[in-house]
Amino acid sequence: MIMCNGVFFNGFWKNRFPVLATVEETHYDEKLKINRYVRRMHLKAKVPYLDIPYLNSTVLELPIGDEGKWVMIFVFPHRDVPLSHVYTQLRSYSLDTLVEIIDRDEVQEVDIKLPRFRLERQVVLTKPLGQMGLREAFKLDLQGGFLGIATEDIYIGDFEHMASIFVSETGVRALATTPGFDGYASKIHNGGLKAEKPFVFFLMEKPSRTPVFCGSYTFERYF
Numbered sequence: 001m002i003m004c005n006g007v008f009f010n011g012f013w014k015n016r017f018p019v020l021a022t023v024e025e026t027h028y029d030e031k032l033k034i035n036r037y038v039r040r041m042h043l044k045a046k047v048p049y050l051d052i053p054y055l056n057s058t059v060l061e062l063p064i065g066d067e068g069k070w071v072m073i074f075v076f077p078h079r080d081v082p083l084s085h086v087y088t089q090l091r092s093y094s095l096d097t098l099v100e101i102i103d104r105d106e107v108q109e110v111d112i113k114l115p116r117f118r119l120e121r122q123v124v125l126t127k128p129l130g131q132m133g134l135r136e137a138f139k140l141d142l143q144g145g146f147l148g149i150a151t152e153d154i155y156i157g158d159f160e161h162m163a164s165i166f167v168s169e170t171g172v173r174a175l176a177t178t179p180g181f182d183g184y185a186s187k188i189h190n191g192g193l194k195a196e197k198p199f200v201f202f203l204m205e206k207p208s209r210t211p212v213f214c215g216s217y218t219f220e221r222y223f
Helices: 083-090 095-104 126-131 140-145
Strands: 005-012 023-028 034-047 049-052 057-064 070-077 108-115 117-124 160-167 171-178 192-194 199-205 210-217
Touching: 005 210, 034 057, 049 095, 057 095, 057 108, 070 083, 070 095, 083 199, 095 199, 117 210, 160 210, 171 210
Parallel strands: 108 192
Antiparallel strands: 005 171, 023 034, 034 108, 049 057, 057 070, 070 199, 117 160, 160 171, 199 210
16 A cells, blocks of 8 residues: 655746756855855846844855745855754744744845755655654554555555755745644844855745745755
8 A cells, every 4th residue: 555645846046047047066065165066057136135143154045946935045154053953053043933934034145156956865764654654554464554444454564755856046946745932133234145154044925934944055066
């Protein structure tokens, strides 16, 4: 038996990156050593762009579509700040707070340089779900806990989750399937952003503050 759940998202930037402005440039790791080359997109647009000291990061919001419903939020750690520190701070810094701070900030023209990237991950969730208490569903001798809905010996053998996200000049395409503190911010006045080291991102349905996809970019592969 295959149990499957899927989510698909396909959206276009409100301000699209010109394809001809995309160039090959170096990308750095957290120690500021050259990692590899990436195809970096380039755009000038009026968007929210601010510094949040508590996160030791700068934050950029890019709108998707014209309705203001979908956005992609990028969190870029300051120099010498590792991604692990940002993740630790985010545990006590809700997305509601982050969005409220972004909304209080005035938009400004920003020279954006962002890598074009594709990320793919596949994770087996059978053990983590068991540790969370979902055990009967994976036991054949208990018929997977499905006695009330089937007479056959039904159970779940494996529970896998696959997610992929593609960020390009035109927008964002994402797919996921599962088979079987208070803070403040300061405006940045230089108006330039070059994403050339690892960062965190959130694809969000903004009115409900719901992150649909989130992750971090270090370097996946040349794309």
